[in-house]
Amino acid sequence: MNFNLEAGCRLLQWYAENARDLPWRSTDDPYKIWISEIILQQTRVEQGRQHYLNFIEKFPTAESLANADTDEVLLSWKGLGYYSRAMNLHTAAKQLVNDFGGNFPDNFNEILKLKGVGRYTAAAIASIAFGEDIPAVDGNFYRVLSRFFADDFDVSRSAAHGYFSELAKMLMPPGLAGDFNQAVMDLGSGICRPRKPLCRECPLEEGCAAAGTGTAELYPKKTKKVRKTELALGYAFVEWRGSFLIRRRGTDFIWKNLYEFPAEVPESFQKYSESSFLINHQLTHRSLRITINHYKIPDEHLFRRYAAQGGFLITDLEGSARKSFPQPLQRFIGEIFSG
DNA sequence: AACCCGGGGTG
DNA sequence: CACCCAGGGTT
Numbered sequence: 001m002n003f004n005l006e007a008g009c010r011l012l013q014w015y016a017e018n019a020r021d022l023p024w025r026s027t028d029d030p031y032k033i034w035i036s037e038i039i040l041q042q043t044r045v046e047q048g049r050q051h052y053l054n055f056i057e058k059f060p061t062a063e064s065l066a067n068a069d070t071d072e073v074l075l076s077w078k079g080l081g082y083y084s085r086a087m088n089l090h091t092a093a094k095q096l097v098n099d100f101g102g103n104f105p106d107n108f109n110e111i112l113k114l115k116g117v118g119r120y121t122a123a124a125i126a127s128i129a130f131g132e133d134i135p136a137v138d139g140n141f142y143r144v145l146s147r148f149f150a151d152d153f154d155v156s157r158s159a160a161h162g163y164f165s166e167l168a169k170m171l172m173p174p175g176l177a178g179d180f181n182q183a184v185m186d187l188g189s190g191i192c193r194p195r196k197p198l199c200r201e202c203p204l205e206e207g208c209a210a211a212g213t214g215t216a217e218l219y220p221k222k223t224k225k226v227r228k229t230e231l232a233l234g235y236a237f238v239e240w241r242g243s244f245l246i247r248r249r250g251t252d253f254i255w256k257n258l259y260e261f262p263a264e265v266p267e268s269f270q271k272y273s274e275s276s277f278l279i280n281h282q283l284t285h286r287s288l289r290i291t292i293n294h295y296k297i298p299d300e301h302l303f304r305r306y307a308a309q310g311g312f313l314i315t316d317l318e319g320s321a322r323k324s325f326p327q328p329l330q331r332f333i334g335e336i337f338s339g
Numbered sequence: 340a341a342c343c344c345g346g347g348g349t350g
Numbered sequence: 351c352a353c354c355c356a357g358g359g360t361t
Contacts, residue, residue, distance in 0.1 A: 040356040047347060048356085081345030084359075118358045138356050158340050185356055194354055195350065256344075280351085283344055327346060 007148070007207045008171035008180065014203035015183035018190075020045070023053055025182075030104040030129040031062050031096075034114075037121045038085050045189065051080055062102065065093035071323070074257060078324045083257055088116025106130045119161060127177035135168035136181040137161055140188025145171075146220035147192060150209035155220040192216070231281070232289045235261040235329075237336070238269070238312075239296050240303035245312040246323065254284065255326045262312060265295055272296045279328050290328055294336070 019025070022045065024036035035055055039048040055076055059065040065073070070090065077086035092114040096104065105111045107130065112122040119137070126132035135141065142155040145167045153163050172180050191202045199211040210216040238245045238261070246259045273294045281288040297303040307314050315323065317337045325333065 037356065042344090042355055042357055043346080044348070044355050079346065081347080082357085084344065085357090088358080116358065120357060124356070136356075139354080140356070181356090189356090254344080281345090282353090284342095 003170050004207060005171065005173050007204055008173045010203045010206075011171070011183050011187065012173065012176060012179055015179060015186060018186065019182070020186055020189075023049065028129060030106075030125060032056055033129045034104070034117075034121075034125055035059075035089070037124050038089055038116060039080065041085060041121070042082060043080060048080070051077075059093075062093045062096040062104070065090065066097045074324050075322060083324065085116060087257060091115040092117065104129075108132055108134055124181060127181050129178075131175075131178060133172075133174060133177045135165055135172060135177065137165050137168060138185070140185050140192075141168055142220045143194065144184055144188050144192045144204070147197075147210040147216045148204055148208045150213070150215065150219070152221045154223055156223045230278075230287045230289055231284075232291070234263060235290065235292045236263065236265045236269075237261050237292050237294045237332075238265055238303070238306070239294065240298075240300055242337075243303075243314050243316045244320075245307050245310070246315055246320065246325075247310075247312050254281070257324075259313075259320075259323045259325050260329060261292065262310060265293075266306065269295045269297065275332070277328070288328075292332060 022036075024033055027033065036048070036052050039052050039055065058076055059068060059073075068090070070087070073086050073090045074083065077083055080086075095114055096102065099113075100110075105113070106126075108122050108126040111117055111125050112119070114122075117125075121136075123132075123134045124136035127134055127136060139155075141164050142160065145151065145164050146153065146155065148171070149167060151167070153160060155164075187202070187204070191198045192204075195217060197216045199205050199208070199214075199216055202208065202211065205211045208216075210219055245262055247262065249255050249258050249260050251257065271293050274291065275294070276289065276291040279288050279290065297306075304314070306312075317333065320333055
């Protein structure tokens, strides 16, 4: 192996002087570190910061989270996306209480048993909270390491995690994995950025193969996904004096567990207006055409009977704020009541 | 190993 | 508009 521990030490020294001041870094409570890691999955630090503070205040312990109900947890996650993270977090809190007797597991293999905790997150918690010597390989590692070694390994391949774990070991000074992992995160965020990296300010510039040739932005190598066809989705916004109907989506297709409107109404209902808009649903690489027909129901009895028969919930603008909707529907509700 | 899951920021 | 972000689960 071609070790370069000296570069790793330079990175640690840089981190000692330049570490970001983040709320989850002022605790050694593995529960809080766990929460922060889940929130930060595919989520920028600045977006997750306030959510973390709110979440910890509302659920300060695994017990409090385990005892919460689903809607409460889901609501706390509003605006973060990837809502299955919230569901898994709830499940894992119950695991902590029931399977681990309230004691947070203290090593990689045990932490990995928690629902929603994969290789990256288990390594992050084990290294940061318990000092275990293991790299927490995430997107920052892919970028920093592929540049440092000018390595063309395609990071979209499933094997990338194992491959870059081995590369990480060449830089990691033994016994300091927690700081090393967080140092790579801060470097990847502030210096070794996806675009316009600041190689002149980088503690790893000396020894970095890509910086030496000015090719940092060519890494990491990643295959592009192909865009597929357009998809149509139809909704009925059924309203009676400011109240309207919603239901919870199932666990199939998109927007799992979130709320939405009915798909259709009886023929006797009179359409008040129609709006249609196109959004780019990046996760499925499809453009999504959402059409929402607006119905104003004149008769309360008719409104309630339809709701009961269809199994819909009746809510209003204030009530809807206590539910989680996909962003496009949430925006639609806001526009309906402001315009 | 491929595919699915989001909201928000950035150039 | 395209791409990215402290990834994990399912098939």
